Amino acid sequence: MRDRQIVSVWALAVTIAVSLSQPLAAQTQKATPAQKGTLVFAVESLSAQTLDPILEGRPGNATYQAAMYDSLVGFDIAKGGVGPGVAERWELSDDGLTWTFHIRAGQKFHNGDKVTAHDAKFSLERQMAPTSLASAAATLRRTIKSMEVVDDLTLRIKTDGPQIGLPASLSRAVAPEGAIMPKAYIEKVGEEEFRKKPIGSGPWKFVRSVPGDRLEFEAIDYPHFRGTPRFKNLHILLVPEESTRVSMVRTGEAAIASIGPETMRSAARGGLEVLSVPGTMQALYQFWGAFRPDQKDSPIAKPRVREALSLAIDRQQIIEHVMNGKASMPHPFAAFEYTEYFNAKTWKAWADKAYRYDPVAAKKMLAEAGYPNGFELNFANTALPGTQFMVDVGTAVADMWTKIGVKVNIKTYEWGSFSPLQMGEQAQLAGVASMYRTVGRPDMPWRYNGAFGSKSQQHLFGEKEHCGVECQEFDKIYAALLAERDGEKRTELTDRMVKLVADTWIAIPIIEGMGYYAINPRKVGQFAAIPGRHELGDVFERMPSADEKPWKK
Amino acid sequence: MKRYIVYRMLQGVVLLCMVATIVFFLGRLTGNPVDLMLPEDATAEDRVSMIKALGLDGPLHEQFLIFVNNALHGDLGTSIRMRQPAVEAFFDRLPNTLAIIPWALLMAMVIGIPLGVIAALNRGNMIDRAAGSVAVLGIAMPSFWLGILLIYVFSVELGWLPSGRMGGPAHYVLPVITLGAFLVAGFMRLIRSSMLEVMESEFVKLARIKGMSEAVVVWKHCLRNALIPVLTLWGVFVGNLITGAIVTETVFAWPGVGRLTYEAVIFRDFPLLQAVIILKAVLILSINLFVDILYAYVDPRIRLA
Numbered sequence: 001m002r003d004r005q006i007v008s009v010w011a012l013a014v015t016i017a018v019s020l021s022q023p024l025a026a027q028t029q030k031a032t033p034a035q036k037g038t039l040v041f042a043v044e045s046l047s048a049q050t051l052d053p054i055l056e057g058r059p060g061n062a063t064y065q066a067a068m069y070d071s072l073v074g075f076d077i078a079k080g081g082v083g084p085g086v087a088e089r090w091e092l093s094d095d096g097l098t099w100t101f102h103i104r105a106g107q108k109f110h111n112g113d114k115v116t117a118h119d120a121k122f123s124l125e126r127q128m129a130p131t132s133l134a135s136a137a138a139t140l141r142r143t144i145k146s147m148e149v150v151d152d153l154t155l156r157i158k159t160d161g162p163q164i165g166l167p168a169s170l171s172r173a174v175a176p177e178g179a180i181m182p183k184a185y186i187e188k189v190g191e192e193e194f195r196k197k198p199i200g201s202g203p204w205k206f207v208r209s210v211p212g213d214r215l216e217f218e219a220i221d222y223p224h225f226r227g228t229p230r231f232k233n234l235h236i237l238l239v240p241e242e243s244t245r246v247s248m249v250r251t252g253e254a255a256i257a258s259i260g261p262e263t264m265r266s267a268a269r270g271g272l273e274v275l276s277v278p279g280t281m282q283a284l285y286q287f288w289g290a291f292r293p294d295q296k297d298s299p300i301a302k303p304r305v306r307e308a309l310s311l312a313i314d315r316q317q318i319i320e321h322v323m324n325g326k327a328s329m330p331h332p333f334a335a336f337e338y339t340e341y342f343n344a345k346t347w348k349a350w351a352d353k354a355y356r357y358d359p360v361a362a363k364k365m366l367a368e369a370g371y372p373n374g375f376e377l378n379f380a381n382t383a384l385p386g387t388q389f390m391v392d393v394g395t396a397v398a399d400m401w402t403k404i405g406v407k408v409n410i411k412t413y414e415w416g417s418f419s420p421l422q423m424g425e426q427a428q429l430a431g432v433a434s435m436y437r438t439v440g441r442p443d444m445p446w447r448y449n450g451a452f453g454s455k456s457q458q459h460l461f462g463e464k465e466h467c468g469v470e471c472q473e474f475d476k477i478y479a480a481l482l483a484e485r486d487g488e489k490r491t492e493l494t495d496r497m498v499k500l501v502a503d504t505w506i507a508i509p510i511i512e513g514m515g516y517y518a519i520n521p522r523k524v525g526q527f528a529a530i531p532g533r534h535e536l537g538d539v540f541e542r543m544p545s546a547d548e549k550p551w552k553k
Numbered sequence: 554m555k556r557y558i559v560y561r562m563l564q565g566v567v568l569l570c571m572v573a574t575i576v577f578f579l580g581r582l583t584g585n586p587v588d589l590m591l592p593e594d595a596t597a598e599d600r601v602s603m604i605k606a607l608g609l610d611g612p613l614h615e616q617f618l619i620f621v622n623n624a625l626h627g628d629l630g631t632s633i634r635m636r637q638p639a640v641e642a643f644f645d646r647l648p649n650t651l652a653i654i655p656w657a658l659l660m661a662m663v664i665g666i667p668l669g670v671i672a673a674l675n676r677g678n679m680i681d682r683a684a685g686s687v688a689v690l691g692i693a694m695p696s697f698w699l700g701i702l703l704i705y706v707f708s709v710e711l712g713w714l715p716s717g718r719m720g721g722p723a724h725y726v727l728p729v730i731t732l733g734a735f736l737v738a739g740f741m742r743l744i745r746s747s748m749l750e751v752m753e754s755e756f757v758k759l760a761r762i763k764g765m766s767e768a769v770v771v772w773k774h775c776l777r778n779a780l781i782p783v784l785t786l787w788g789v790f791v792g793n794l795i796t797g798a799i800v801t802e803t804v805f806a807w808p809g810v811g812r813l814t815y816e817a818v819i820f821r822d823f824p825l826l827q828a829v830i831i832l833k834a835v836l837i838l839s840i841n842l843f844v845d846i847l848y849a850y851v852d853p854r855i856r857l858a
Contacts (some may be wrong), residue, residue: 048635049635057591090713129607133603134604135592137599137602142598175592211637212645212813213806214718237806239806240810241697241805243804247704248716251709374698416583416588416821419588419589423588450595455597457596457600
């Protein structure tokens with residue numbers, strides 16, 4: 001009787017184990033589908049082509065480092081913007097001075113080591129080190145007071161004052177500084193060896209890097225929170241010439257290539273799919289040093305004149321003819337549909353009206369401002385890296401201004417030559433309008449502060465000695481935004497900030513651009529990019545094979 | 554001869570010092586790499602921090618003295634962008650450039666030299682004009698246009714050859730043709746004029762009087778003498794190819810030193826730019842010295858002079 005009972009208990013246990021293990025096995029099988037083939041991506045630049053996150057800037061990190069590294073805070077894949085990453089959630093203490101990040105369990109590095117809060121702390125310390133080339137190293141050093149590992153899955157970060165935007169700044173949607181590196185491995189092998197044989201926790205493992213030519217990765221074969229790759233290998237090729245990239249996609253040597261708007265039509269005519277990623281950038285123009293006393297008599301010091309110049313721009317023409325129809329009317333400065341704590345719909349309606357084309361009204365405004373016959377305007381035309389089409393946009397804008405009587409002295413700069421002009425006193429830029437750009441990011445305040453804060457590099461509203469009403473108002477709103485925890489109040493403050501900038505017409509969006517890719521439908525299946533994210537580093541693992549999900553005809 | 558070589562080497566050292574000084578200061582006039590590495594919303598604080606991390610914070614003359622001191626110890630600095638020793642980066646890429654240059658030269662000589670001889674033999678008639686047209690075409694066609702055209706025809710339309718990048722023998726065909734097209738024209742024109750000059754020489758007349766066959770006169774006696782100026786041109790061409798393969802390497806995504814130079818300029822990677830220019834100057838000076846010495850052996854008149 002006792003033996004029968006034991007057998008029954010065993011039988012029951014086995015039955016439960018089998019019944020539990022079957023769905024689990026099925027789940028695992030579903031999570032790790034058969035991986036085959038090589039996904040080849042041709043890109044115009046590999047930036048520094050280093051696999052050490054502290055030595056690479058944002059574009060390189062987003063293009064290729066993202067494949068093998070996870071970020072502490074990740075993406076909202078569907079909507080764009082900030083979402084869970086290595087940390088599945090995070091919270092702010094009541095006093096607003098401590099952020100606690102909860103690391104998701106069960107993650108591992110490519111050598112099998114577990115991903116823990118120790119790695120997160122170590123990674124941030126590396127990013128903040130004096131030898132780090134991370135663009136926000138100094139800002140992180142200033143804002144982060146201390147870090148404490150509470151347990152293997154909990155990291156506490158104390159900040160020097162309220163830093164509401166800290167999680168966003170550690171998200172790859174915004175910046176590269178949240179990349180998680182393996183503490184134990186780096187401490188064991190040293191930095192030099194780590195750079196030669198890097199290890200991350202992302203869906204792709206490093207295989208090799210051929211300088212100036214390519215990077216090769218191999219897919220992991222276990223489930224990953226970002227998705228388990230469907231291809232066995234990933235090759236990212238450096239092909240600087242756009243026509244060569246498109247040819248490679250047409251011949252099947254590459255599955256995907258980054259392209260510019262001018263190539264979209266020919267790529268589509270050649271039988272390729274063309275993917276447009278919405279809201280990746282905003283092309284704009286801005287006025288420099290309009291606040292300076294020596295510019296007080298300049299036409300550009302008058303908001304009505306600046307507004308008139310905006311009304312003279314036929315944005316639809318630019319979208320249609322310069323951008324081949326693959327761009328859209330912009331939101332206000334540095335704002336996108338996915339921008340957080342921002343009334344996107346309300347402001348889009350405002351922008352559609354404010355950024356209309358009305359040359360008659362523009363001329364009338366100029367006349368009212370005392371310039372019935374126009375005036376002379378110095379215009380610096382330039383393109384930031386990766387968006388060369390900005391020069392064409394700038395040329396079109398200058399041409400439209402001449403039609404309302406403005407004599408435009410246009411000078412085209414290579415970005416490397418223009419950039420130093422905005423440093424320090426900006427003597428050569430005072431009274432000049434120039435092209436500029438903002439990339440698609442969900443956190444608006446940082447970008448606003450970079451352009452309008454009195455202590456910022458660009459300080460378009462004013463600086464320490466000449467900080468007028470708008471300049472002071474902006475600093476006040478920005479400081480309040482940094483500390484505001486309540487979502488609704490934060491949105492109110494953002495609205496105030498956007499209105500302040502919009503009413504001054506000092507930095508004016510021209511178009512909202514997109515990221516463009518030519519795709520060979522025989523080499524890769526249909527996939528969607530992350531809204532607002534130009535680079536595909538966080539998308540490769542979700543790309544299906546051509547058989548799995550063919551492109552719709 | 555030894556004195557001549559030592560003199561030329563000293564000249565080379567002086568030239569290298571001048572090149573290094575010019576490239577150091579000229580590069581820094583064009584901007585700062587930090588401005589290209591930072592995002593649009595970077596703060597002034599971030600900028601200062603990065604400048605310091607890259608060692609670009611000292612006064613220019615101090616940076617120059619450090620550069621000279623390091624260069625004298627064989628260290629041309631570390632690439633700002635790649636964080637790799639600049640000399641190492643150069644020598645990583647040099648073999649890739651050198652892999653196509655001999656083929657481009659061979660192609661140029663195999664086509665250009667016979668074409669030049671044929672043109673000289675048919676001076677003024679249709680064949681000469683046709684050969685001249687080939688030369689003009691080779692010189693006039695921009696290499697980026699020719700490269701893209703070749704890719705379109707042979708890769709996209711016919712599917713015979715890969716579009717670019719390093720790989721097996723098939724990957725060499727289009728870059729070599731693109732690089733060699735210009736040289737074909739150069740060799741053809743030089744051989745033609747040189748042959749015409751030699752064919753008027755007394756020794757050629759004597760060879761004909763002696764009853765030698767026309768083929769021997771042309772291909773043995775005339776061509777051998779006409780090839781002497783080609784030797785000089787060969788040296789110049791190799792130098793030009795090492796420094797000037799930028800366009801071909803860019804169009805065909807070929808990771809050579811030409812593209813490395815372009816990247817160093819675009820990213821304001823000063824240490825890399827300095828190293829690349831100095832090392833290229835060393836290469837070109839060495840090739841020219843080698844050609845001059847060779848020339849002196851081939852043509853005794855040079856040695857005597």
